Amino acid sequence: MSVEDESTTEPREGTKFESEEAAKMFYDDYSRSLGFVMRVMSCRRSERDGRILARRFGCNKEGHCVTVRGKSGSVRKPRPSTREGCKAMIHVKYDRSGKWVVTKFAKEHNHPLVVEPRQARQSLDEKDKRIRELTIELRNKKRLCAAYKEQLDAFAKIVEEHSDRMSKKVESVVENLKEFEHIQLEFIA
Numbered sequence: 001m002s003v004e005d006e007s008t009t010e011p012r013e014g015t016k017f018e019s020e021e022a023a024k025m026f027y028d029d030y031s032r033s034l035g036f037v038m039r040v041m042s043c044r045r046s047e048r049d050g051r052i053l054a055r056r057f058g059c060n061k062e063g064h065c066v067t068v069r070g071k072s073g074s075v076r077k078p079r080p081s082t083r084e085g086c087k088a089m090i091h092v093k094y095d096r097s098g099k100w101v102v103t104k105f106a107k108e109h110n111h112p113l114v115v116e117p118r119q120a121r122q123s124l125d126e127k128d129k130r131i132r133e134l135t136i137e138l139r140n141k142k143r144l145c146a147a148y149k150e151q152l153d154a155f156a157k158i159v160e161e162h163s164d165r166m167s168k169k170v171e172s173v174v175e176n177l178k179e180f181e182h183i184q185l186e187f188i189a
């Protein structure tokens, strides 16, 4: 199987594996691609030689947090647990053919699945990209602001110069008027 196949292939009842380990690796890949953590669960062993005959692989949110009575009858304190009683699992059984066969597949999880690390990395890259874009935008805005400020400063300077010139003109007009008055007075006199 190629890498792509492994990450997208869903378990199916009847699928055969060369070994228990291969079945485990398959379900592990499947769990990663889907976004849950695989848990190796119970197995059934041969009474004769102790060989494993069947195995269950499940979700780590399988099972409820229950109090378990020990041999002495004492009640074990429930451990803090993230388990939510998820029923998702596959059951593989050693087949007469010498292969391991999926005999049961429970697909549904009763909890949200977490994003794959690959996807998380992608979204992080997207965030980085967005930050870069915003930084560039901000830099452009700053540049624009600086340009506006420059224009305003230049405009203020023009206004100042203009009013300077105006006041000088007014001064000269007043000066001329005074002179005119003087001349007028001279005439009258």
Ligand SMILES: [Zn+2]
Pocket: 036, 059, 060, 061, 062, 086, 087, 088, 108, 109, 110, 111
């Ligand atoms: Zn689950």
